[in-house]
Amino acid sequence: MNILEALILLCVLIVISAFVSCSELALASARKIKLQVMAKDGDIRALDVLNMQQQPGSFITIVQIGLNAVAILAGIVGEAAVRPYFDSLLARFDPWGSTLASLLTFALVTGSFILIADLMPKRLAITHPEAVAVRIVRPMIFLIFLLKPFVWFFDGLANALFKILHISTVRQEQLTSEDIYAMVDAGAQAGVLKQQEHYLIENIFDMQERTxxxxxxxxxxxxxxxxxxxxxxxxxxxxxxxxxxxxxxxxxxxxxxxxxxxxxxxxxxxxxxxxxxxxxxxxxxxxxxxxxxxxxxxxxxxxxxxxxxxxxxxxxxxxxxxxxxxxxxxxxxxxxVNTEEEPQIMRRTEDTWLIDGATPLEDVMRALGIEAFPHSENYETIAGFMMYSLRKIPKRTDFLIYNGFKFEIIDTENLKIDQLLVSRHPMETEKSTR
Structure with a gap:
């Protein structure tokens, strides 16, 4: 095999490796929701991707067979055809010429595979996972059919080992409320959702939590x-x-x-x-x-x-x-919603708020940026938080400090907390009462 034939064969192996690498990351990264939308819009290839994600054993087997076979063939071609070419060029540098030829062959073949067959395809696949996945899924299905005996053997052996170890290999992709919260927040930060849309979606989920x-x-x-x-x-x-x-x-x-x-x-x-x-x-x-x-x-x-x-x-x-x-x-x-009532939370200055005692905790958390109140299962309003924390019937001027804020009672009515003044407090103490 001359050097030209070797380079052509290496290019073919690089293309095969690039396709397999791209397929591996695209099919693994493609989002279920986006694929379902694509399938609903008429792209039936998205259904093939979803089916392959549910049972990824055959796909993973093909990927590993392809990557390992190509790597071994590339090493053989490089050693058999490319290395003698470098040997002849570096013959004058004996006794180090042969070692240099081996190093140059290794660097050329490995560098080409890292850059063209691995790095670039995977960056493309992770940037556009769904678009790439629907394009390569049919060729991947054909390869699985073509190499069915190998797939059956290795996949069956892997399934048997997983069964012995009692490990499930079925991909579970259940969407939770936390996932939706994260997607909504990401959409708001990216500018896809307007502030009002973000606010509405967040409040809809709050309805399940609020009594x-x-x-x-x-x-x-x-x-x-x-x-x-x-x-x-x-x-x-x-x-x-x-x-x-x-x-x-x-x-x-x-x-x-x-x-x-x-x-x-x-x-x-x-x-x-x-x-x-x-x-x-x-x-x-x-x-x-x-x-x-x-x-x-x-x-x-x-x-x-x-x-x-x-x-x-x-x-x-x-x-x-x-x-x-x-x-x-x-x-x-x-x-x-149009209302003639005064808002329950009024911001006076950059660091102070007037808050009605009946304001739900969720609204206070959103206004002040507080992630949680302690033992919040025992109360629902900011007045409830004060009474629970103070451990007594509240009166004017009672206060406590929590999460960098000072909560001070400024008005009561019939033993009920009517209004609080909340201000940022430099102290990092968890709680202080008077």
Missing amino acids: VTSTMSTREYIAYFDKNDSSETVIEAMSDKPHSKFLVCDGDLERVIGYIESHTLLTLFLKEKHVRLTDKRVLRKCLFIPDTLSLYDVLETFKTSGEDFAVVINEYALVVGVVTLKDVMSIVMGEL
Whole structure:
């Protein structure tokens, strides 16, 4: 074999090795979700890639056979054809000429394979894994068919060893909520998702974690009527508290018999002077839900019942609040939902915030950049965090320091924390109270 034939053969071996290397990384790196989208758009080659990823034994066997066979052949060709050429060129440098010829042959063949057959194809495959994978999957399937006896032998032997060791070889690619969070964050950082889109997606996942108590109107803010209240009393209360819905009770809040809608009742008042709150034309049956439901469960309950208003009760069947569909959607939409209420978190300066005591922990964590609060399973609001950490009934000026922030109570109402002042604190102490 002359030097020209040897170089041509080496080039062929380099091309084969490049194809195998590129195939190996592309098929391993191709993302399942992207391939499913491509298959849905009509590229059936993506289905072949997905099938090969589920059972990668045959593919890996072909890769190893190809890489090892090509490496051995390249060494033989280099030693048999290229080395004698360098021997003749370096004959004058005896006794070191033969050693130099071997080193030059090794450097030439190995360097060519590293650069052209390994480095460049793998960089291409890892940059565009799905595009490369769908192009090489059919040739790879043909090679698997062509070398079926070798594939069957080596793959079967490997499977037997894995079975003896009780190791599963089936690729599992289950998508978790953490994976989706990571992808959404990456999309936001890359500019693919707008800030509002990122905010909405994050809030949708929060719905599964938050309970209804984090967004309901608590007991002390519930406006209700006694079933025997006069028309004048009802109209006066409606003018003072212009809600769209009011509970109707038999004496007290623990005996809810239904609710009325303001527009329906006022329409009847215009037609009739005296309308009883128990009139079936205005009184509607209440939807009762437990305070342990997540916001996602509440949304599903509203959907199945056809209601958009519910009374929240605790384990003792006591009314603890009311919640509307708008309350639930405000968690998802946030600032996109029009509301006349003041925001629960107001930033005063670069390093200080005014926070309502009823603000859910998730909103505080997002506003302050805090990853977690200690023992957060025991409370849901920032007021709950303060009470749990202080271990006493809170009063004004009580404070604690956590995660580089000072949380100070500046207003209370009926033993309830109404407002806090949060400021950055230079101390790194985990917690301090006064």
